[in-house]
Amino acid sequence: MSNEDECEIMNYLVIGASGLVGYEFYRQKKGKKGWHFTYNTNKMDDFVHLDAGDQAEVDAVFSEIKPEVVIFPAAMPNVNKCETEPKIAEELNLGILRNVLEAMKKHGGKKIVFFSTDYLFDGEDGPYSEEAKVNPLNEYGRIKLKCEEAIKQSGLGHIIIRTTGIFGWEKNRKNFLYRVLDNLSQGKQLELPDDQYATPVYVKDLASATMKLIEMNKNGIYNVCGPDFLNRVELANLFADGFDLDKTLISGKKTSEFQNVAPRPLRCGLKIDKVTALGIRMMRIKEALVDMKKNKEKDDAYPEPG
């Protein structure tokens, strides 16, 4: 029996499948036996409604589906909102996670797959390995750290995926790629921080690598992101090149010159030696852009940029 077959006899629940990361699992697994997907406010056909903030609804969905593996990209990941409303943000991130962990314990859940961030780190000397010392600068990072702790203490099997700068086709058009493509295709100037470094990842590659870790029955913390370490201006230039747009519209300035609501770590990003050693190869940005162009032709669910 292949790993894929073994996975298919289990029940999987993707909570937050209407978002950037969650939808990629839907694209890759829709129609497969045992796979279930939820939305909260952005209604999607074939998805189950679930507000994970409502413990009764969580219990009802878990008692019906009885998922062994829960893939949990659900979050309120707006870094600025986390900073200005930390109590609410904690409820909308940690609170919903706790409800799901409770339901998993009651209804036979075995493993949770959670998405964390490089904002756990202070950005003094990234990219960071899984063992590096955490020191979040903002509320988003602090809340994600509490989420990681809650998962470790739950006693459930878990894969904590730490990732950063996710880009790709997205129904809600909110990832950084759209900002670049929309501005440049409309001939607008784009001023970006040239001192914020990370290791951005293509959403399709992130979901595929996560699936491989699940199929390998891994447990623990894994960095999953791209191999390119670069700043926002360099990234925007690659996007412009990839989509034949005018990169002279892009300019850079220091993070400290922007009005930032939340402090941002500067030299961040993540090292991927641990997943690479397992034979998981992550795409470079240029390769990802070629793949994006190919996939878009096949999938009209995503709007044209611009």
Ligand SMILES: NC(=O)c1ccc[n+]([C@@H]2O[C@H](COP(=O)([O-])OP(=O)(O)OC[C@H]3O[C@@H](n4cnc5c(N)ncnc54)[C@H](OP(=O)(O)O)[C@@H]3O)[C@@H](O)[C@H]2O)c1
């Ligand atoms: N995007 C990045 O660059 C990045 C970087 C590092 C880490 N991460 C982490 O990766 C994960 C996925 O990020 P993303 O960009 O895919 O987020 P996203 O696009 O904002 O999607 C969030 C998903 O969570 C769902 N959700 C929110 N509140 C919920 C609730 N109370 N109950 C059930 N579902 C709820 C949303 O449903 P509706 O839309 O239907 O309301 C949506 O499907 C997050 O944990 C994020 O912190 C993201």
